[in-house]
Amino acid sequence: MELLPYLMAALAQKRAAHNKALRLLDGLVQLSVKSRSQTAAPASPNDRDRYILASGVSGGWPGWAGWHQNLAFQTDGA
Template sequence: MSDDITPRLALPLLQPGQAQKETTHNEALVLLDLAVQASVLAVGTNVPPVAPAAGQAWIVGAAPTGGWLGQPGTIAGWTSGGWRFLVPREGMAVWSVADGQVARFSDGVWTLGVIAGSRVAIGGNDVVGARRAAVPEPIGGSIVDIEARAAIAAILGGLRGHGLIAG
């Protein structure tokens, strides 16, 4: 770790005997303001806005231009002192206002709207778990009910379409 920055967010640290410590401290606060409970207006934007407001932020796209040149994949936030850039860390999550979804940084890229987990529980009750074996569709039998068979096939098709059972 450098003695000049923090290991996770690269926030500037105060140094013994440093003049104008408030400048370093304020820079760290500005970067924290971008990182904590992060929210961006859009993901993958390459062109900086013409008249951003202080506090607005974007996830920079892969081919940035203008004031964002050389900052692909970073979080660009506008401050009273100009653009500040936050380099994302593995697993970082940011709310995208434009998409109404979470963007997550993993393996060097931002992924929008993907939620990963091993189960979904509501009120302590599992409602979706690991995918189970395929449910066989009805075939044959001594009494064939065409309507019942069509209803079961539609239910199975819906469950498969939503990825809740294997197809």
């Protein structure tokens, strides 16, 4: 699970860290999922598509393998 980034006093590009935190919050707070049994990545996901990754998931969007029963979501084209 990815944690929300902290905004440190001397952090360069605070805007990038803040925007990342907002994208993660948006994915979790407005939670609705397209599938709870997704084991392969969709061919062309849309922004705001969310999936609960099923057991046996492999490949897919970068980092899907090994994240069984976790949330994956598409935002800003990634």
